[in-house]
Amino acid sequence: xxxxxxxxxxxxxxxxxxxxxxxxxxxxxxxxxxxxxxxxxxxxxxxxxxxxxxxxxxxxxxxxxxxxxxxxxxxxxxxxxxxxxxxxxxxxxxxxxxxxxxxxxxxxxxxxxxxxxxxxxxxxxxxxxxxxxxxxxxxxxxxxxxxxxxxxxxxxxxxxxxxxxxxxxxxxxxxxxxxxxxxxxxxxxxxxxxxxxxxxxxxxxxxxxxxxxxxxxxxxxxxxxxxxxxxxxxxxxxxxxxxxxxxxxxxxxxxxxxxxxxxxxxxxxxxxxxxxxxxxxxxxxxxxxxxxxxxxxxxxxxxxxxxxxxxxxxxxxxxxxxxxxxxxxxxxxxxxxxxxxxxxxxxxxxxxxxxxxxxxxxxxxxxxxxxxxxxxxxxxxxxxxxxxxxxxxxxxxxxxxxxxxxxxxxxxxxxxxxxxxxxxxxxxxxxxxxxxxxxxxxxxxxxxxxxxxxxxxxxxxx
Ligand SMILES: Cc1cc2nc3c(=O)[nH]c(=O)nc-3n(C[C@H](O)[C@H](O)[C@H](O)COP(=O)(O)OP(=O)(O)OC[C@H]3O[C@@H](n4cnc5c(N)ncnc54)[C@H](O)[C@@H]3O)c2cc1C
Numbered sequence: 252x253x254x255x256x257x258x259x260x261x262x263x264x265x266x267x268x269x270x271x272x273x274x275x276x277x278x279x280x281x282x283x284x285x286x287x288x289x290x291x292x293x294x295x296x297x298x299x300x301x302x303x304x305x306x307x308x309x310x311x312x313x314x315x316x317x318x319x320x321x322x323x324x325x326x327x328x329x330x331x332x333x334x335x336x337x338x339x340x341x342x343x344x345x346x347x348x349x350x351x352x353x354x355x356x357x358x359x360x361x362x363x364x365x366x367x368x369x370x371x372x373x374x375x376x377x378x379x380x381x382x383x384x385x386x387x388x389x390x391x392x393x394x395x396x397x398x399x400x401x402x403x404x405x406x407x408x409x410x411x412x413x414x415x416x417x418x419x420x421x422x423x424x425x426x427x428x429x430x431x432x433x434x435x436x437x438x439x440x441x442x443x444x445x446x447x448x449x450x451x452x453x454x455x456x457x458x459x460x461x462x463x464x465x466x467x468x469x470x471x472x473x474x475x476x477x478x479x480x481x482x483x484x485x486x487x488x489x490x491x492x493x494x495x496x497x498x499x500x501x502x503x504x505x506x507x508x509x510x511x512x513x514x515x516x517x518x519x520x521x522x523x524x525x526x527x528x529x530x531x532x533x534x535x536x537x538x539x540x541x542x543x544x545x546x547x548x549x550x551x552x553x554x555x556x557x558x559x560x561x562x563x564x565x566x567x568x569x570x571x572x573x574x575x576x577x578x579x580x581x582x583x584x585x586x587x588x589x590x591x592x593x594x595x596x597x598x599x600x601x602x603x604x605x606x607x608x609x610x611x612x613x614x615x616x617x618x619x620x621x622x623x624x625x626x627x628x629x630x631x632x633x634x635x636x637x638x639x640x641x642x643x644x645x646x647x648x649x650x651x652x653x654x655x656x657x658x659x660x661x662x663x664x665x666x667x668x669x670x671x672x673x674x675x676x677x678x679x680x681x682x683x684x685x686x687x688x689x690x691x692x693x694x695x696x697x698x699x700x701x702x703x704x705x706x707x708x709x710x711x712x713x
Contacts, residue, residue: 258387258389258397258399258408261399261406261407261408262405262406262407262408263407263408263409263410264400264407264408264409265294265378265409265410266292266395266409266410266411267292267293267294267378267409267410267411267412268291268292268293268411268412268413268661268665269282269285269286269291269292269293269294269411269412269413269414269415269658269661269662269665270293270294270296270396270398270409270411270413270414270415271285271293271294271295271296271414271415271417271658272296272385272398272414272415272416272417272418272422272423273296273297273298273304273416273417273418273419273422273631274295274296274297274302274303274304274368274372274379274381274417275302275303275304275305275306275417275418275419275631275650276303276304276305276306276313276631276647276650276651276654277304277417277419277630277631277632277650277651277653277654277657278295278297278304278415278417278418278630278631278654279295279302279303279334279368279371279372279651279654280330280331280650280651280652280653280654280655280658281415281417281628281630281653281654281655281657281658281661282295282372282375282377282379282654282658283330283333283371283372283375283377283654283655283658284330284654284655284656284657284658284659284662284686285415285658285659285661285662286375286376286377286658287330287375287658287659287662287686288662289375289376290662290665290666291661291662291665292378293375293376293377293378294377294378294379294380294409294411295372295377295378295379295380296380296383296385296398296400296409297379297380297381297382297383298382298383298384298385299381299382299550300381300382301365301368301369301381302365302368302369302372302379302381303361303364303365303368304419304631305419305553305632305647306361306364306647307361307362307364307365307368307550308549308550308551308553309444309445309446309549309550309551309553310361310446310498310500310553310647311358311359311360311361311448311491311492311498312347312356312357312358312359312487312489312498313335313356313357313359313646313647313648313651314352314353314354314356314357314586314646314647314648315327315353315354315584315585315586315646315647315648315649316331316335316355316357316648317354317355317585317697318354318585318610318611319349319351319352319353319354319355319585319586319587319605319610320354320605320610322696323348323354323355323696323697324585324610324611324692324693324695324696324697325689325693325697326583326584326585326611326648326689326692326693327582327583327648327649327651327652327688327689328687328688328689329652329655329683329686329687329688329689330651330655330686330687331648331651331652331655332687333371334364334367334368334371334651335357335359337367337370337371338359338360338363338364338367341363342492343359343360343363343364343367343492344357344358344359344360344492345358345492346358347489352487352587352589352603353586353587353589353646354585354586355697357648358489358490358491358492359492360491360492360493363492380400380402382402382403383400383401383402383407384400384401384402385398385399385400385418385422385423385426386399386400386401386406386426387399387426388423388426388427390427390428394410395410395411395412396410396411396412396414396427396626396627397409397410398410398411398414398423412626412665413626413627413628413661413664413665414626414627414628415627415628415629415630415654415657415658415661416560416621416627416628416629416630416633417629417630417631417654417657418633419554419557419631419632419633420509420510420554420557420558420633421557421558421559421560421629421633423627423629424558424560424621424627424629424633425558427624427627429560429561429621429622429623429624429627429629430560430561430621430622430623431558431559431560431561431633432558432559432561433510433557433558433559434509434555434556434557434558434559434638435508437638438638438639439592439593440508440509440555440556440557440592441555441556441590441591441592441642442503442504442505442555442591442592442593443503443504443505443507443509443518443522443552443553443554443555444500444501444502444503444504444522444549444552444553444555444591445502445504445519445522445523445525445526445548445549445552445553446498446499446500446502446548446549446553447498447499447502447526447529447530447545447547447548447549448491448496448497448498448499448545448546448547449496449497449499449530449533449540449543449544449545449546450493450495450496450543450544450546451495451542451543451544452495452496452497452539452540452543453495453538453539453540453541453542454490454495454497454539455539456538456539457537457538457539457540458539459538460537460538460539463488465537465538466488466537467484467485469532469536469537470483470484470485470532471484473532473536479528479531479532479535479536480528481501481525481528481529481532482501482502482503482504482525482528483501483502483503485501485601486499486500486501487499487500487501488500488501496546497543499529500553501529502522502525502526502529503525503591504518504521504522504525504552505592505593506593507521509552509554509557510557510558515552518552519551519552522548522549522552523548526545526548527545530543530544530545555591555632555645556632556638556641556645557632557633558633559633559634559635559636559637559638559641560621560622560629560633560634560635561621561622561635562617562618562619562620562621562622562629562634562635563616563617563618563620563621563622563635563672564615564616564617564618564620564635565618565635565636565637565640566614566615566618566634566635566636566637566640566641566644567636567637567639567640568588568637568639568640570612570640571584571588571606571612571639571640571643571644572588572604572606572607573612574606574607574608574609574610574611574612575612575613576611576612576613576692577613577615578676579615579616579617579676579680580613580614580615580616580680580690581614581615581616581619581652581653581656581676581679581680581683581688581690582613582614582649582652582653582655582656582688582690583611583612583613583614583652583689583690583692584606584611584612584613584614584643584644584646584649585606585610585611585612586606586643586644586645586646586649587603587604587605587606587643588602588603588604588639588640588642588643589601589602589603589642589643590602590603590638590639590642604639604643606643609692611692613690614644614649614652614653616656616660616674616676616679617635618634618635618636618653619634619635619653619656619657619660620635620671620672621635624671624672625670625671625672626664626670626671627671628657628660628661628671629657630650630653630654630656630657631650631653631654632645632650634653652688655683655686655688656679656683656688659679659682659683659686660674660679662682663675663678663679663682
């Protein structure tokens with residue numbers, strides 16, 4: 252394979268057993284799982300100055316731990332639970348029961364979450380490097396994989412026996428020459444969203460004036476009368492852990508490609524423009540928001556999908572909607588297909604399709620193994636799925652569960668000197684069950700309303 256850079260001249264920074272590229276929710280869990288039994292050297296590399304990816308750059312709610320509907324079941328567990336526990340210990344999370352949408356959310360303080368990720372990664376003995384971007388890959392037969400990184404100190408090489416691509420954009424797979432679909436090629440790509448947080452909201456006054464229903468009506472009215480050029484008539488507007496603070500996921504930027512940097516630049520500017528249209532709307536129209544201000548925009552615009560790698564298996568819409576439970580499943584998902592995109596008439600539309608029957612499907616191991624790869628896994632929002640299936644299986648409980656599976660798979664592959672595609676999945680499943688993962692649909696409904704279950708998650712709010 253041709254490298255873009257003459258890698259022979261680049262100094263060797265480290266040799267590691269498992270290298271994880273990208274410290275988003277998927278990558279952090281992959282590193283924690285790979286280092287769980289402290290057998291192998293694990294390295295985690297991230298381009299920004301903090302871990303968490305989308306979880307800390309722009310969001311405050313883990314979806315996907317629970318199924319939606321009136322009878323929520325908890326379907327993701329194991330190492331992802333330890334993150335929620337840590338947030339719970341300092342009072343930095345609460346449950347937000349929803350019967351609609353993606354179901355009960357685990358709301359958290361994203362700033363505290365950065366610290367939690369740091370602490371977990373360090374405690375697990377992971378070699379952790381921030382501000383460091385993967386820029387090239389060299390794969391030579393019978394050699395460890397060489398990954399070239401750039402940071403303020405220069406170019407560096409890391410040699411790794413196993414690699415987990417958790418970059419969200421499948422940067423490793425792209426540079427290594429694996430095949431993938433780019434969102435927008437076959438079906439319209441999901442829109443991008445700048446999220447924002449407002450402080451000084453009088454929530455009591457907001458509730459007394461009609462709360463979310465009133466907000467929905469005012470948004471509709473604002474769009475229909477043309478008074479405020481809101482891009483969407485709906486969106487998630489919810490209370491945060493911090494007193495008097497509200498998070499909003501409503502901006503919608505379409506028709507720009509996130510992998511083309513000139514277009515991504517335009518998207519960032521457009522996202523910020525829209526956010527301040529909402530700020531004016533809230534301040535002028537919504538009781539309780541008169542003195543509120545935006546105190547934080549997302550670190551970057553939220554990108555829902557870019558590259559989706561072709562794996563040994565590709566999750567499809569049919570798999571999701573038939574509630575398929577393949578024998579080689581490595582995690583469960585119950586989130587609906589939630590597709591944010593421009594409708595036929597150019598209007599804002601979000602398409603929802605719920606998982607029928609028992610409301611859950613299993614995700615097979617092959618979805619995290621890139622086609623033709625020997626010692627590589629791909630997890631998180633760039634895993635192997637069609638557009639529709641991805642629109643269901645992209646919540647953070649699922650991306651964490653993928654990371655958990657890939658980290659344990661890398662360990663098993665080293666233990667048994669086996670390639671990713673030849674791994675005995677039943678042995679991986681044993682390891683998953685040992686750390687507490689859920690691979691069967693629970694019979695009992697999760698009691699999300701009292702302490703003592705969901706591991707003492709005691710506070711719930713609407
Ligand atoms: C606007 C928006 C709203 C959403 N709302 C929710 C929600 O409320 N709840 C929910 O559960 N899910 C939500 N999702 C989906 C979910 O957040 C994502 O699917 C999930 O966080 C993806 O996790 P990831 O680890 O795969 O990728 P990311 O979180 O994108 O992490 C990838 C990491 O890799 C790093 N990286 C990238 N390239 C390189 C490189 N070359 N070298 C080194 N590091 C690199 C990035 O900086 C990043 O930290 C939302 C997504 C968006 C965009």
